[in-house]
Amino acid sequence: xxxxxxxxxxxxxxxxxxxxxxxxxxxxxxxxxxxxxxxxxxxxxxxxxxxxxxxxxxxxxxxxxxxxxxxxxxxxxxxxxxxxxxxxxxxxxxxxxxxxxxxxxxxxxxxxxxxxxxxxxxxxxxxxxxxxxxxxxxxxxxxxxxxxx
Amino acid sequence: xxxxxxxxxxxxxxxxxxxxxxxxxxxxxxxxxxxxxxxxxxxxxxxxxxxxxxxxxxxxxxxxxxxxxxxxxxxxxxxxxxxxxxxxxxxxxxxxxxxxxxxxxxxxxxxxxxxxxxxxxxxxxxxxxxxxxxxxxxxxxxxxxxxxxxxxxxxxxxxxxxxxxxxxxxxxxxxxxxxxxxxxxxxxxxxxxxxxxxxxxxxxxxxxxxxxxxxxxxxxxxxxxxxxxxxxxxxxxxxxxxxxxxxxxxxxxxxxxxxxxxxxxxxxxxxxxxxxxxxxxxxxxxxxxxxxxxxxxxxxxxxxxxxxxx
Numbered sequence: 001x002x003x004x005x006x007x008x009x010x011x012x013x014x015x016x017x018x019x020x021x022x023x024x025x026x027x028x029x030x031x032x033x034x035x036x037x038x039x040x041x042x043x044x045x046x047x048x049x050x051x052x053x054x055x056x057x058x059x060x061x062x063x064x065x066x067x068x069x070x071x072x073x074x075x076x077x078x079x080x081x082x083x084x085x086x087x088x089x090x091x092x093x094x095x096x097x098x099x100x101x102x103x104x105x106x107x108x109x110x111x112x113x114x115x116x117x118x119x120x121x122x123x124x125x126x127x128x129x130x131x132x133x134x135x136x137x138x139x140x141x142x143x144x145x146x147x148x149x
Numbered sequence: 150x151x152x153x154x155x156x157x158x159x160x161x162x163x164x165x166x167x168x169x170x171x172x173x174x175x176x177x178x179x180x181x182x183x184x185x186x187x188x189x190x191x192x193x194x195x196x197x198x199x200x201x202x203x204x205x206x207x208x209x210x211x212x213x214x215x216x217x218x219x220x221x222x223x224x225x226x227x228x229x230x231x232x233x234x235x236x237x238x239x240x241x242x243x244x245x246x247x248x249x250x251x252x253x254x255x256x257x258x259x260x261x262x263x264x265x266x267x268x269x270x271x272x273x274x275x276x277x278x279x280x281x282x283x284x285x286x287x288x289x290x291x292x293x294x295x296x297x298x299x300x301x302x303x304x305x306x307x308x309x310x311x312x313x314x315x316x317x318x319x320x321x322x323x324x325x326x327x328x329x330x331x332x333x334x335x336x337x338x339x340x341x342x343x344x345x346x347x348x349x350x351x352x353x354x355x356x357x358x359x360x361x362x363x364x365x366x367x368x369x370x371x372x373x374x375x376x377x378x379x380x381x382x383x384x385x386x387x388x389x390x391x392x393x394x395x396x397x398x399x400x401x402x403x404x405x406x407x408x409x410x411x412x413x414x415x416x417x418x419x420x421x422x423x424x425x426x427x428x429x430x431x432x433x434x435x436x437x438x439x440x441x442x443x444x445x446x447x448x449x450x451x452x453x454x455x456x457x458x459x
Contacts, residue, residue, distance in 0.1 A: 021173045022236070022261070047237035052261045057244040064250045068243065071256055073165035102162060 023147050024074045028056040028065055030090065033083035038110060042078060045136040046143060062092040069097070069105055075147040076106040076127075086113050086121065094125045106147055110134065152177075153184040156283055161256065164283050168258055171275035174417075182275050185282035190403075192224075192281040192288045193390050196302040198268060198328070199312030201294025204338040206245035207373035208312060208382070209289055213249045215383040216287055222254040224280035227291040228270050231261040238262075242291060256280065267301030268292035271417065274305060274410050295328065303331035304409040307402060308389045310334045310382070313352075315344035323355035332366050333389050336382060340370035364392055423454045 027043045029036055036058055043053045054072045056065070069077050079090060090109060097103050109121070110130040118129040128142055152170075155163035171178035195212075197205050209225060216223050227242035240259035249255040258276065265271040269292060280288045292302050303309050311332035323329060335352055337345045349368045356365070367385050371378030393399040426433050433453060436445065 020236075020263075022263075024169075043239055047232060047239045048235055050232075050235040050237045052231075052238045052240060054240045054243060054259050057247070064247070067250050068257075070162055071165055072243075072259060073162075073169045100162070 021148075022050075022052050023076075023143060024052045024054065024072060025076045025078055025143060025147065026054045026056060026065070026069050026072055026074045027078040028060040028068075028080070029058045030060050030062065030065060030079045030081045030093070031083050031085045032059060033081060033085075034058060035082045036080070038082075039078070039080035042080070042110065042136065042139055045140055046078075049140040049144065051143060062089055062096055065093055066096040066100060066102070070100060070102055074105060076108060076143065079107065079109040079111075081109060081111040081113070084112070086111065087117055090121055090126060091124050108142065108146075110139075151184075153181045153282075156181075156185070156279065157188065159284070164256065164279060165258070167279050168272075168276050171272040171279065172260060172263070172270065174271065178272075178275055182278050185278065188284075189278050189281040192277075192285055193308070193386075194277060194288050194290065194306040195386055196290045196292065196306030196309040197312060198292040198295050198299070198302045198309065199336075199338075200296070200314070200317070203294070203312045203314050203317075204371075204373045205291050205294075205312050206242040208310075208336065208338060208371060208379075209242075209291055210246045210248070211371070211373045211376060211379035212289065212383060212386075213246060213255055214376070215379045217249070217252060217254055219383075221286035222284065223256070224283065224285035224288045225255070225257040225291065226260060226273060226276050226280070226288070227257065228260045228262055228268070228273065228293050230293050231263045233264070236261075236263065256283070256285065262293055266299070268295045268299030269301050269305065271413075274413070277305065297325065297327040300328060300331050304406055307393055307399065308333050308386050310336055310386065312336045312338050313348060314339045315342050315348050317348060319351065323351045324358060329355070333364065334366055334382070334385050335368040336371050336378075337368065338371045338373055340378070341372040341375060345370050364389065364397060419455065423451075426454050 025046055027039050029039055043055050046053050054074065056068050065077060081089065093107060097105055106127045107125065108128045109126055113129055113131065121129060127146060130139055152163050152167050156167055167178065167181050170181065197209055199205050206227060213223055229238055229240045229242060231238040238261035240261060243257050243259050246257055260270040262270050273290060277288055277290065290302065290306055292299065309331050311328060313335060315337060337348050349370065352368050369378060369382055369385060371382060393402065427437065428434060433450060
C-alpha cells in the first residue's frame with residue numbers, strides 16, 4: 001500500500017495557489033562557531049511552517065550575511081551564535097543593513113546570550129532573542145507574526 | 150524611481166525585490182519585465198541539471214571562479230524543491246557558493262520550486278529576464294535535483310550541462326530517451342571517486358549508435374570540490390555558444406524558447422482561472438460540492454471551465 005509509508009497525520013500533497021507572498025528567512029551561524037545543530041533544527045521547523053529558508057551555514061561574517069540577505073530579498077535573518085562574539089558581530093549586521101538601506105529586514109537571534117546583553121541588543125534593533133529552552137512554536141509564531149508583510 | 154529604473158542603474162536591492170515580485174506571481178512583475186524587455190537578450194544562458202547530490206551547486210561554484218577570472222559578470226538562479234505539504238523549503242544551494250558572496254560581479258538567488266514541475270520554478274524565466282536586463286554577461290540556472298524527464302531547462306537555456314556521477318547506470322540507461330537527449334555537454338562529476346572513465350565510455354558508445362549530430366556533446370570529467378575540470382568545462386560551454394551563434398541554431402533556440410514561454414504563461418493563466426472557478430462560488434463548484442464522491446465527468450468539467458462546454 002503506497003499510502004502506508006506516510007504517517008496518517010500528514011495532509012495530502014497539494015498544489016500551490018499561483019499567487020502567494022511567501023516569508024523568506026536567511027539562517028546562518030555568525031562568526032567562528034561550529035555548533036550548527038540548533039540553527040538546523042530551527043530551519044527545519046520554519047520549513048515545516050511553510051517558510052522559505054535560505055540556509056547559509058557556518059562561518060558567516062556580518063558582510064556575507066547582509067549581502068546574502070539583500071540578494072535573497074529575505075524578510076528576516078535568523079542568527080545563531082554560541083561563541084560569545086554576539087556583542088561584536090550582531091551590531092555590525094544591524095549597522096550594515098542600515099548602510100545598505102535594508103534596515104527593514106528583521107534580525108532575530110538565538111544562542112547563548114546573557115540577559116543583560118540580550119536587552120542591549122534589543123535596544124540596538126534586534127527584534128527578538130531566543131535563548132536555550134525556547135520552544136520551536138515560539139519561534140515559528142514570531143516569524144509568522146513579525147515577518148508577514 | 151521605479152524598480153525597473155533602479156535595477157537598470159545597478160541597484161542590487163531593486164533587482165532582488167523585482168525577483169520576489171516575480172516569484173510571488175505579482176502582476177507588477179509582468180509590468181517590470183515588459184518595461185525591461187528591450188534591455189534583454191544579451192546574456193549567455195547556461196543550464197546546469199542533474200540528479201540530487203550530483204554536485205551541481207559545487208560545479209556552479211567552480212564555474213563562477215573560472216568565469217570571474219575572465220572578467221565576466223554572472224547571475225545565478227538556483228532552484229530547490231518546496232514541500233508539497235507545507236510549501237516551505239530549505240534552500241541550500243548558496244551554501245556551496247560562499248566564496249563568491251562578496252563579489253559584486255556575482256549575484257546568487259535561491260528559489261523554491263513552489264509546486265512547479267519540470268525542475269524549475271514558475272518564475273525562472275522572469276528571473277532570467279531580470280538578470281539579463283541587470284546586465285549580467287552569463288546567467289547560470291541550476292535546476293532542482295532531477296530524474297529522467299524534467300526537461301524544462303532545455304527550453305530555457307542556450308547551453309544545457311547535464312551533471313552525472315560515476316556508476317550512474319549501464320549502457321541501456323545511456324540510450325534512453327529523456328534527459329540524456331537535452332545535454333549539450335555531459336559532465337561526469339566526482340571523477341576522483343573512480344569509475345568515471347567507464348561512464349564516459351558508456352555515454353560515448355550510446356551516442357555512436359545514432360547518426361552523428363552537428364554538435365557532438367563533449368563528455369568532461371570534473372571533481373568540483375577539488376577544483377578540477379572547471380576551465381575545461383567553461384571552454385566547452387564557450388565553444389557551444391560559438392557554435393550556436395555561428396549558424397548553429399541560436400535564433401531557432403530563442404524562437405522555440407519564446408514559444409515555450411508563451412505556452413507556459415497560457416497554461417498558468419488557464420490553471421489560475423480554473424482553480425478560481427473550482428474553489429469559488431461558481432456553478433461548477435456548487436455541482437462539485439453536491440457530488441462529494443467525485444463521480445462527475447472530468448472532461449466535461451474541464452471543457453466547461455475553458456469555455457468550451459459541449
